[in-house]
């Protein structure tokens with residue numbers, strides 16, 4: 001079985017693949033995804049949330065996606081308060097110090113996916129193969145061919161793997177993944193608080209990991225506690241009241257008393273580097289191309305920046321140039337190398353610095369936080385990188 005030829009096959013319709021299919025318009029795109037499109041609005045809060053940078057929000061607006069998300073479910077982040085593991089070690093970053101209205105906006109995963117899927121449903125040049133999985137990729141010859149799990153062949157000039165951390169496309173193409181396991185899980189849950197968060201994202205670097213409480217609309221917060229597997233299992237075994245009390249005390253009562261709103265879920269944390277992002281007729285984007293520690297909330301932001309670059313490179317190709325042309329794809333790879341390396345390394349370095357138990361390291365890191373707090377120029381630079 002084979003389907004009509006497309007310009008591009010996008011394998012994986014998560015946030016990165018779905019944004020990519022839209023950003024590649026007016027190209028003829030085949031989008032392959034095992035999950036049904038998310039088209040219905042839902043009342044319950046999704047426990048997965050993302051901090052999206054202002055640069056990526058503008059990009060999602062250009063795609064006609066951000067406007068589709070219910071503004072009452074989106075929370076702007078105006079400030080960050082970061083605490084070390086010694087009293088007084090604290091860093092505060094404010095958007096207005098860098099002349100910006102917000103540092104980021106917090107949005108639920110399902111709400112974002114719904115905006116993307118609804119925009120795709122209105123786009124005639126995108127054909128969805130769904131539910132379908134990529135089973136194999138053949139790159140030889142004048143076209144790339146993706147074979148689906150039901151045996152259908154989908155041919156195109158270019159295949160883009162946006163099929164997540166365990167990318168089948170990356171594996172089929174034989175592209176190397178350098179992967180380290182942090183031995184940690186990111187435990188997530190939502191809470192109601194008795195004190196207002198005032199648009200502040202809180203983060204505590206603790207001996208038992210990094211605890212973040214991200215603001216949600218109203219008096220709600222979303223927790224990401226990156227911690228050892230054993231501690232994560234302990235947290236997940238607690239009942240709602242005990243979990244709320246534990247998080248309330250770990251956050252030093254900064255938001256008053258907490259009440260749990262969702263069951264806790266946990267996600268394994270890995271640092272994944274892919275030295276080669278492209279091959280003739282093939283490119284990787286999003287978590288298929290890199291995975292980073294979530295402490296800086298940059299994984300999806302990095303993926304959206306891949307999408308912006310890849311779409312720009314393909315749009316700027318010569319009139320008859322093939323989308324799968326290797327020289328074109330190398331341009332994308334070169335343009336993305338520094339951002340991917342810097343973002344992954346800084347998240348890794350921060351997590352290692354705060355995971356270290358030695359007294360000297362603890363003193364240095366806590367001094368560093370306090371010192372940085374008194375350096376407005378450096379703080380502004382830090383913010384400028386995070387909001388891209």
Ligand SMILES: Cc1cc2nc3c(=O)[nH]c(=O)nc-3n(C[C@H](O)[C@H](O)[C@H](O)COP(=O)(O)OP(=O)(O)OC[C@H]3O[C@@H](n4cnc5c(N)ncnc54)[C@H](O)[C@@H]3O)c2cc1C
Nearest residue numbers: 012014015016051134163164186286287297298299300301
């Ligand atoms: C606890 C936690 C908190 C995070 N918080 C943030 C944050 O605040 N901000 C941020 O920027 N990032 C954050 N991240 C990172 C973010 O979750 C990821 O970077 C993002 O989900 C990557 O999107 P993606 O579309 O590349 O991959 P995925 O979301 O993994 O999507 C991959 C898609 O491919 C599909 N697929 C899988 N296999 C196949 C196949 N064989 N064929 C076809 N399709 C396939 C899947 O169904 C899925 O839809 C966080 C991560 C964690 C773990």
